[in-house]
């Protein structure tokens with residue numbers, strides 16, 4: 001994605017989302033009261049391990065750039081599926097051959113994992129697991145056709161979700177959590193809104209069951225940078241302000257208010273917009289800074305493990321774990 005793309009898409013997506021809201025699909029009211037009553041035992045009993053999440057990010061990067069159609073993409077997808085199964089999740093895949101904006105046919109593979117599948121109320125957590133085919137934002141033009149490692153842009157969110165799959169409570173009375181690892185988010189071009197988020201769009205148009213509707217959905221994107229700043233993303237705020245209230249309130253209660261800045265941020269046209277269009281009340285937790293934009297390694301050859309901080313993974317992971325337990 002790009003900033004130009006972000007600004008250009010505000011008008012059209014805002015209209016769509018306003019229509020959804022006016023139809024009642026995402027109607028919510030802000031309510032902070034219950035957020036203030038988070039018990040200290042919840043915050044004291046965090047199971048999420050930042051070391052473990054970090055190792056899952058590193059493992060993905062070790063496969064090489066996860067560009068759809070590459071051997072690394074196939075091997076990493078197999079590994080992700082096996083890993084989720086090993087944590088007791090029911091895993092299904094959506095596969096399709098899709099055509100990208102530049103005419104390339106790619107094997108799209110969404111990975112969908114259900115944890116505690118008997119629970120009626122479901123929370124959906126998602127992240128993209130592919131990495132961008134070109135480092136076209138690199139300061140060195142010679143690297144513009146090199147695929148990115150995508151340690152932060154892709155692997156960080158996926159690593160946090162794998163660790164949650166490992167660590168959250170399992171059992172008949174435990175919360176129902178679905179994890180969607182979206183493919184083909186990052187094979188896009190500027191000024192072409194439809195070229196991005198291909199996997200999320202496919203999911204939104206091919207929901208896993210008739211009437212699948214989680215009570216809330218949270219997208220993680222670029223959640224590993226040491227200097228990350230998470231502000232309330234514009235479309236998320238329109239679609240599900242109460243969920244944003246809850247997340248930023250939990251962040252404050254856990255002492256992460258400097259990283260989770262409770263102010264309106266920019267509009268980012270990410271995977272969540274496709275879900276919102278399908279009526280799923282989704283917010284995007286994404287690192288986007290006022291003035292400077294995405295993290296410095298974004299779409300460059302430098303998006304490697306140097307862009308990943310255990311502290312950031314820890315903050316995001318424990319906020320999500322606390323939200324799930326509430």
Ligand SMILES: [Zn+2]
Pocket residue numbers: 001132153186299
């Ligand atoms: Zn990207």
